[in-house]
Amino acid sequence: MRNHNRSGCPINLALEILGDRWSLLVLRDMMFGGKRTYNQFLESDEKIATNILRDRLQALVDAGLLIRAADPAHKQRVTYRLTESAIQLVPLLAHLGNWGQQTLPADAELAARARDIFAGGPGHWDELMGALRAEHLAA
Numbered sequence: 001m002r003n004h005n006r007s008g009c010p011i012n013l014a015l016e017i018l019g020d021r022w023s024l025l026v027l028r029d030m031m032f033g034g035k036r037t038y039n040q041f042l043e044s045d046e047k048i049a050t051n052i053l054r055d056r057l058q059a060l061v062d063a064g065l066l067i068r069a070a071d072p073a074h075k076q077r078v079t080y081r082l083t084e085s086a087i088q089l090v091p092l093l094a095h096l097g098n099w100g101q102q103t104l105p106a107d108a109e110l111a112a113r114a115r116d117i118f119a120g121g122p123g124h125w126d127e128l129m130g131a132l133r134a135e136h137l138a139a
Contacts, residue, residue, distance in 0.1 A: 081136040
């Protein structure tokens, strides 16, 4: 992760962390798909390359959005957990998914899921964030 930002604009600062092709998909997979390990991320439909995945996971750890920890059940594996900063992105992902399903040729099943998440509104997002906090921050 770079130490020098192009500007102090909050949108620019966010995009410098999240504006690549893969970071939000990794966070999506963790939030909505329950993925926690490197191999689970590799199974995503988008087929991220191993070197890109490694770099994105490290960038998200460096940015304070993920925590990397040894898997107590398997000594050779690590797991990733969301931080509070990442969990706060739930509303953004709900809006982004809604926009995508309304304006782009999305898969019908995935579009319905995006609609449901968005339609739940802030109350549903708060519940989801609470569940993610219990799962990722209590560990």
